[in-house]
Amino acid sequence: MAAVCSRGFGRISSSFLRASVVHRADSVSYLLGFRRAYCSRGTGLRSRLLSVRPGGGRLFGCALLLGGGLGWYQTMKVSVQQLMAEEDKKDSEGALKLILYQYKTCPFCSKVRAFLDYHGAPYEIVEVNPVMRQEIKWSTYRKVPILMVNGELQLNDSSVIISSLKTLFISKDKTLTEIIRCYPEMKSVNDRGKEVTEYNNKYWLMLSEAETAAVYPHKGMQKEEMKWRQWADDWLVHLISPNVYRTTGEALASFDYIVREGKFGTVEGFFAKYVGAAAMYIISKRLKTRHNLQEDVRQDLYKAVNEWVAAIGRDRKFMGGNQPNLADLAVFGVLRVMEGLQAFQDMMDNTKVKHWYRRMERAALNHEGHPLYASKPRTSREE
Structure with missing residues (x-):
């Protein structure tokens, strides 16, 4: 500078x-x-x-x-x-050339978009067909999000993508290739006998001692951010499906939204809307049992969201203070996929999350994490 x-x-x-x-x-x-x-x-x-x-x-x-x-x-x-x-x-x-392979209604993809939007990082989107997935047939990693950087470096897993890019934005002496080596891939078998891929250190930023002190000036800030980022992945995201597919009517409305926003052919869209809605209604009941949710799953959603707001407290605009941190962006990204559905409106009406959510909406829309865009006028809804 x-x-x-x-x-x-x-x-x-x-x-x-x-x-x-x-x-x-x-x-x-x-x-x-x-x-x-x-x-x-x-x-x-x-x-x-x-x-x-x-x-x-x-x-x-x-x-x-x-x-x-x-x-x-x-x-x-x-x-x-x-x-x-x-x-x-x-x-x-x-500038980095970023291409995000995604499903628009995927909460993990939404997390990555929230991060990129907030930091004002330009990126292209490739919407993946969730049935055939031809758009990512070139990759052995068959899930989304996938972020391609400069056409040659592939980043997998939403939390790894966010942690590695945030490290790159802060650190002046590391390349992205060097940074991504700090998040090694680890394969294991889960309790249902299915092979899963995990990544070590994925909630850590790979910074020097001086850089860490600048990003987290107060004691406990780093641990708090990591704790709630993991909470968003391990708990909050599992409340989405049981809530958006809670009833047959909500399941049908959800799949109507998915088909409208996703990449489906005419025939695929028809079957996805009606067959998919019926299937996900049944699956949501199984998810409710697997995650020990209450009979009325809305109550679990309300409780989780209010816990998040309570953790921020009354004296902070965001968990990061005056600006969102990575936990703010993760929680916002997960909750955002319900916008336009009954579950989202119920959440806004019956919890204390509204003011924080609107602040996050403005921060992402106005690219407030990028110094060149921080002074742009606010154009979204006010609190």
Whole structure:
């Protein structure tokens, strides 16, 4: 940042000096020409010039100064514009090219989008067909989200994607390839006999001691963030399906939304909407049993959301303080997938989450985690 400012001031100063020399030379030429004309025209012209009212000389001098000043202003303006264009070009050339393979209604994909939106990181979206998944047939990792970086580095798992990119945004001496090695893949078999892939350290940021102190200035901030990020993955996300498929009507409305927002063919969409809704209604009952949820699963959702709000407390806008941290972004991303459904409206009406949620909505919409966009006007709903 300091180097950019130094180059900028250097270029502007050079332009200013060049402009000063040019305009001074123009002024001298003008005056010399004026003198020659005065001397050659004889007494007629001389008498007319000498008959100018008192103060005319001052007006003439002011006119010269005004003309020179306007010239300097225009020159400096052009120089600044050229400098800004050059710096913007350098920034765009150095930016990461990010492609996110996702299902729009997947809470883990929504977490990644919330993170990228908040930090103002440009990215492309490839919506994956959830039936055929042809869009990710090139990958041995068959789940979403997948984030491709610069067309060559593949990042898997929403929490690993977020932790590695956040580390990259903060750290000045690490490459993304080096950072991703800190999150090794580990395969295991879960209690249902299914092979699962996990990633070590996925809630950690790989920062130096000084960087860690700058990001987490108060005792306990880092552990709190990690705890609630894991809570969002291990508990909150499992409350979504039982709530959006709670009744046959809600299941049908949910699949209507999924088909509308997802990537389905005409026939696939029809079967997904009606067959999928019926299947997920049944599966949601099994999930309720597996996760020991109450008969009215809304109560578990309300309880979880109120626990989150209580953890933030009354004295903080976000868990991160005045700005969201990674836990804020994770919880927001998970809850956001219910927008437009009955479960979301019930949650907003029956919990204390509304004000925090609207603040998060604005922060993501306005890219408030990116210094270049932090001053943009707020355009979403106010509290």
